[in-house]
Amino acid sequence: MKILVVDDDVHIQKLVAIHLNHEGYQVLRANNAQEALMLLEDQTADLAVVDVMMPGMNGFELTRLLTDDFGIPVILLTAKGQLSDKEQGFLSGSEDYIVKPFEVKELLFRIAVVLRRAGRAMETVVKAGNLSIDRKSFEVEINQETILFPLKEFELLSLLSARKNKITQRAALIEQAWGADYEGSEQTLNTHINRIRDRLKKYGATVEIQTIRGIGYILEETK
Amino acid sequence: MRTLYRKFIAATLVILAISILLSFLLTNWVYMASTKGKIDRHNVVIAEEIANGLEHMHSSGSTYETYLNSMSKLGYQLYIVSESGDGEFFGQPFNKTDLPEEAEKVLTDQKVYHGMDSFAGQFLMMGHFSNDLENTVGVPFTMDNQNYGLFLRPDNKLLFSDIHMIFAWFFVAIAVVSITGVIWFAKHLIKPITKLTEATREITRENFNFPLNIERRDEIGQLAESFGRMQAQLQHNDEARKSFINNVSHDFQSPLMNIQGYAELLQTQKLSDEEHGEYVQIIDQESKRLSNLTKQLLLLTSLDQKSYPMKLSEVKLDEQIKETIRRHQWRLEEKEIEISYKLAPVILKGDPELLVNIWDNLLTNAIKYNSHGGSILISLSQTQTAIEVVFKDTGIGISVDAIGQIFERFYRVDSARKKDGTGLGLSIVKQIIELHNGEIKADSQAGKGTTFIITFFREKQREE
Numbered sequence: 001m002k003i004l005v006v007d008d009d010v011h012i013q014k015l016v017a018i019h020l021n022h023e024g025y026q027v028l029r030a031n032n033a034q035e036a037l038m039l040l041e042d043q044t045a046d047l048a049v050v051d052v053m054m055p056g057m058n059g060f061e062l063t064r065l066l067t068d069d070f071g072i073p074v075i076l077l078t079a080k081g082q083l084s085d086k087e088q089g090f091l092s093g094s095e096d097y098i099v100k101p102f103e104v105k106e107l108l109f110r111i112a113v114v115l116r117r118a119g120r121a122m123e124t125v126v127k128a129g130n131l132s133i134d135r136k137s138f139e140v141e142i143n144q145e146t147i148l149f150p151l152k153e154f155e156l157l158s159l160l161s162a163r164k165n166k167i168t169q170r171a172a173l174i175e176q177a178w179g180a181d182y183e184g185s186e187q188t189l190n191t192h193i194n195r196i197r198d199r200l201k202k203y204g205a206t207v208e209i210q211t212i213r214g215i216g217y218i219l220e221e222t223k
Numbered sequence: 224m225r226t227l228y229r230k231f232i233a234a235t236l237v238i239l240a241i242s243i244l245l246s247f248l249l250t251n252w253v254y255m256a257s258t259k260g261k262i263d264r265h266n267v268v269i270a271e272e273i274a275n276g277l278e279h280m281h282s283s284g285s286t287y288e289t290y291l292n293s294m295s296k297l298g299y300q301l302y303i304v305s306e307s308g309d310g311e312f313f314g315q316p317f318n319k320t321d322l323p324e325e326a327e328k329v330l331t332d333q334k335v336y337h338g339m340d341s342f343a344g345q346f347l348m349m350g351h352f353s354n355d356l357e358n359t360v361g362v363p364f365t366m367d368n369q370n371y372g373l374f375l376r377p378d379n380k381l382l383f384s385d386i387h388m389i390f391a392w393f394f395v396a397i398a399v400v401s402i403t404g405v406i407w408f409a410k411h412l413i414k415p416i417t418k419l420t421e422a423t424r425e426i427t428r429e430n431f432n433f434p435l436n437i438e439r440r441d442e443i444g445q446l447a448e449s450f451g452r453m454q455a456q457l458q459h460n461d462e463a464r465k466s467f468i469n470n471v472s473h474d475f476q477s478p479l480m481n482i483q484g485y486a487e488l489l490q491t492q493k494l495s496d497e498e499h500g501e502y503v504q505i506i507d508q509e510s511k512r513l514s515n516l517t518k519q520l521l522l523l524t525s526l527d528q529k530s531y532p533m534k535l536s537e538v539k540l541d542e543q544i545k546e547t548i549r550r551h552q553w554r555l556e557e558k559e560i561e562i563s564y565k566l567a568p569v570i571l572k573g574d575p576e577l578l579v580n581i582w583d584n585l586l587t588n589a590i591k592y593n594s595h596g597g598s599i600l601i602s603l604s605q606t607q608t609a610i611e612v613v614f615k616d617t618g619i620g621i622s623v624d625a626i627g628q629i630f631e632r633f634y635r636v637d638s639a640r641k642k643d644g645t646g647l648g649l650s651i652v653k654q655i656i657e658l659h660n661g662e663i664k665a666d667s668q669a670g671k672g673t674t675f676i677i678t679f680f681r682e683k684q685r686e687e
Contacts (some may be wrong), residue, residue, distance in 0.1 A: 032401075099550070109553030147563040148548065149555055199561060 001117065004045040006036045006062065008054045010100050016049065019104045023047035023202065039072060042065045044200040046206070048114060052089070053075045060092040067093035073118050075110055088218035113138065129221040142203040152177040160209060160219040169216040193217060231409035235402055254351070263340035266360045270375040274364035277373070279537055287366070302356060302374040306330055315378050319355040329361040329372035336361030339376065352379055396425055415443050419450060431458035470633035473646065474516055478509035512645065519647040522580065523632070526654045533574040533658065541566035542611070543575065547582040554590050564601040569610055577655045583647040585675055589616035612677040621667040629665060
């Protein structure tokens, strides 16, 4: 995964780059919009982190170019309390935004979310029983109550719901939640599924996850 | 204080003088208008009777002198004048013995002379006491076929009778009693004031325990009472300020000491990678804590100013809370905390930046003090009169003893201060909520979790 970081503050640029490298991402660094566009002439990026306040072309204009012309999802960095920035950011097509000063962990989390979303070709909202799963905002709604599941549980539940009444194999679920190169134990999946079951019960969901021994799981509506 | 005494006495004397002057003028007016004429007529009657006596009983030349002498002893001053101009005085002598032309008509025209009525002395009413021949009444009479004039006025001694002296003493007594009364009363008034002055001086010396012992029901009593309340409040403020300073210096010093200490270790010692990482982490945590503390202190002190300039606008609370959740999602993910919310679309007129602080603090607490894999429930609803926000977590909870104090500044349940809190978060939350005409209540069970309920009252709907 390659991430483009555009910020005129060299220290922030470096800090973000170090953390991204550490997480296993490749990083392209640019001081301003012109530099970023030059870099993209012979390279590609999966995601861009763009600061709003930059000399020359500002972050919004760059975002529009990146999303429209290059199809690269953008996370905007905005200053604190600039509400109009947020709206303008979405208008210019950014996927997400982060308010400065931010914690690096927050940025990593948002990057992970945007990358997951970008790689998905399924319907945005999936319905099963009284469940409504918004795959864009990562929200699950049951009886008008919104629940934010931990990310991995969300991935599992959304795949099972999208394939409701069909058996989903363990391997597919593991790939969806942890990625293809997952090397953890099979037990982890069981634990997560159990937790999902507890939560569904707690919020009165009218669906149930059944275990199909040796194969996988199936989500069914209950009456 | 002497001056107050002096002022009281001077004021009493001035009032006495003014009242004397005014009553003098008033009685004078009465005297001029009616009394004077009456006295004159009264004396004319007496004079006529004496003249009558002379005409009928004592017309023989030798006896009338004894008669008139005895009359004068009754308290009259008499003067008899004949047509030839020979005059004779009986009783106390007059000071001035001139007679005006008017008086001659007694002899020439047989007309009564009203000298007492027309006499105008220098001091108005005091003219009444002028021992002058002019200040008499005169009546004509005949004796031995000769026309005479009898002029008469009562002797001043008669005027100043004993009863008059008694009255005079009566007035002196009134004056003396009222002046001593005023002095005593002034003392009574001034004593507590002197005491209050002393107490004020003690307060400047930071002694808030000076006893007043003023038990009165008047305005001074009220003053003393509110002064006592002020003393108590000042003492409270002073203590609060001192403990605030103590807390601040402690809370600033300890992270600084840690940073210094571990930074020194990193510089001088040969450390294993593990130790190195650990020390760096401590420095990181402590600097974050300091930064947080500074931010919160700044906010708190600016909120303390009576008129915090709130930038009011229509705030969509549901969006704001959702946004706050979004910003903390990575923390929720890290601790595998499940968060659920029911947020009705609610608009509150308030300061958006301040309101965000409430959600931020409450959510941070709910995450920080939650157990791994726990859950958080947030709900937002409104009625006609109020907006209610509930933050419920399944964390470690707060003990009954501690729950009353959690909104106090620098109070921390975790007395060992292991978590990176500052002890200011909830007092900031409370203050912001109160600025928005609301209240916050906490309900908790140790080990099970805590619920914070915030109520914002719609304008003027709050029951006081």
